[in-house]
Amino acid sequence: MxxxxxxxxxxxxxxxxxxxxxxxxxxxxxxxxxxxxxxxxxxxxxxxxxxxxxxxxxxxxxxxxxxxxxxxxxxxxxxxxxxxxxxxxxxxxxxxxxxxxxxxxxxxxxxxxxxxxxxxxxxxxxxxxxxxxxxxxxxxxxxxxxxxxxxxxxxxxxxxxxxxxxxxxxxxxxxxTDGCPWGVTLASGLDALTQVIEPYLCTRANPMTDALCRAAIPMALPALMRLDKAEDPDARDAMAYVSLSGGLALANAGLGAVHGLAGVIGGETGAPHGAICGALLAPVLTALSDAAAAGSPLQARLEEVAAWLAPPLGVSPDAAFTALANWAHGAGLAGLGGLGVAVEARDRIARQAQVSSSMRASPVTFDSDALAAILEAAHSPR
Structure with a gap:
């Protein structure tokens, strides 16, 4: 190798x-x-x-x-x-x-x-x-x-x-982090999950960031789901480690379309960053899956991510991204519409996001129409 x-x-x-x-x-x-x-x-x-x-x-x-x-x-x-x-x-x-x-x-x-x-x-x-x-x-x-x-x-x-x-x-x-309110825990936890997934998929991933992400992605969702039910010190420890791993990974690899869009949306609406990322994560993963060439390294990594997310959600890997969105919204996460993103702002946000620094490592170069479609998919809970 x-x-x-x-x-x-x-x-x-x-x-x-x-x-x-x-x-x-x-x-x-x-x-x-x-x-x-x-x-x-x-x-x-x-x-x-x-x-x-x-x-x-x-x-x-x-x-x-x-x-x-x-x-x-x-x-x-x-x-x-x-x-x-x-x-x-x-x-x-x-x-x-x-x-x-x-x-x-x-x-x-x-x-x-x-x-x-x-x-x-x-x-x-x-x-x-x-x-x-x-x-x-x-x-x-x-x-x-x-x-x-x-x-x-x-x-x-x-x-x-x-x-x-x-x-x-x-x-x-x-x-x-013990006793952090559930709304903050959910939004920040989905941000932490996003920040171990995007560096794993991005074009600047390297062996050290891969090692961090491979360990952290399977930890995140089970811990977050436990915290939805009750305060749990072990789950808090796991999420703190996932968050730390995400910071290390993104600083040394990069991010992607979730954060490229989130930076623009945050400036547009003032909505919490973690909630924006949580609303965008599943639609971006779906769009990446649709764009990934059969047999490509990107498709292989997306399949790995889906396989890590599926077990706690109780679904097969091919339904994991949709199930993730459904669980998050059922747990209290708003869609982008509820976070203040107006329908008429989508095209402007999509154009501005294309030049965001976070987009530079995206494994797929989305045009403004594709980004607007992601925004539409993230608009309201299904």
């Missing part, structure tokens, strides 16, 4: 395990004493960490970050002159913290570095050390090199991206 050349980059250190958050203050102190702590909308949920650190300035990230929120946070953060940036929260919080860690020492403007709507320039000064503690199992942002930022004026979500933005420490304690 001839192995392809590839590279693999991630956080400088990954610590995974239930209960490891108790060690967070010790690890953070190794990077500096003046701490910028980025947390979610409820500051009480961050009190345990804030109270364990000696010199802390807090910034709340109350939703998926946009350009104006980032600009305001950056002014406050620079005034505090932190030595280390810490994120305690979901993917939006971690993205905000990664962006701040990158931009606090940067001499230029935010738009100098944003893709698509800005110049997309690389960073010229090293970011501050950044520590990520995820409290949801979805984005894998604790091990990725980009931060997703909304630009409402352009009706887009775009990335600030640089290899130097990889966190210095990703501390993944599944206990921090």
């Amino acid at each position: 001839v192995l392809p050349s590839f590279s693999f980059a991630s956080a400088a250190e990954i610590r995974f395990g239930r209960g490891l958050a108790a060690e967070a203050a010790k690890h953070i102190a190794a990077f500096g004493h003046r701490v910028l702590l980025v947390h979610g909308a409820d500051p009480a949920r961050a009190r345990w960490l804030r109270d364990s650190l000696p010199h802390v300035i807090c910034i709340a990230c109350t939703g998926e970050p946009d350009l104006s929120a980032l600009d305001a946070a950056l002014a406050k953060a620079r005034a505090a002159e932190p030595e280390v940036v810490v994120a305690l929260g979901g993917g939006a919080v971690i993205d905000m913290a990664k962006a701040l860690a990158a931009l606090i020492p940067a001499p230029g403007a935010i738009l100098d570095h944003l893709e698509v709507v800005g110049q997309g320039l690389p960073l010229t000064v090293a970011p501050l050390p950044m520590v990520a503690l995820p409290t949801t199992a979805g984005t894998g942002a604790e091990v990725t090199r980009n931060a997703v930022i909304g630009v409402p004026e352009a009706r887009r979500k775009v990335s600030l991206r640089d290899l130097a933005m990889l966190p210095r420490l990703a501390l993944v304690d599944p206990a921090l």
Whole structure:
């Protein structure tokens, strides 16, 4: 077997395990004493960490970050002159913290570095050390090199991206996700599932990302289905691992049409990213199956994915993608119509998605008509 050349980059250190958050203050102190702590909308949920650190300035990230929120946070953060940036929260919080860690020492403007709507320039000064503690199992942002930022004026979500933005420490304690509300668990979990499937199918897959995805894809749906029935620490652990694996895989391989469409839809509607991905996953898998040539490597991989998804759904592999959509919607996931995607916006979204960075690794080059058909299929629960 001839192995392809590839590279693999991630956080400088990954610590995974239930209960490891108790060690967070010790690890953070190794990077500096003046701490910028980025947390979610409820500051009480961050009190345990804030109270364990000696010199802390807090910034709340109350939703998926946009350009104006980032600009305001950056002014406050620079005034505090932190030595280390810490994120305690979901993917939006971690993205905000990664962006701040990158931009606090940067001499230029935010738009100098944003893709698509800005110049997309690389960073010229090293970011501050950044520590990520995820409290949801979805984005894998604790091990990725980009931060997703909304630009409402352009009706887009775009990335600030640089290899130097990889966190210095990703501390993944599944206990921090315990008790997460079902709606968030479902949406973030489907995002995590998407992020181990798309890198497995994409054109830049490599042996290391394949190994991560092959282990994680069969774990995801059974764990998510258990959490639909009851709180389950073992299922939380599994989903945290799937999410981490997805972050590692997407950062080193790529994504595809689900995320290519989701970035545009998120900028258009403000709907939660995970819910958008969940609504799109099955229609994109079906469209890939329809486009895959008989006997092609893509068809073989799609058959593997279907075979991994089918058993927990209780169906044959040829019905797995439809059954996945039916289960997700039955569990409470809205279709794109319920997430604010208007029928008349489909063509515009399809055209904009074609130039999304996530589309570059798609195993099928979908034209705008094919993407609009995917949007139609994802519009309403069947």
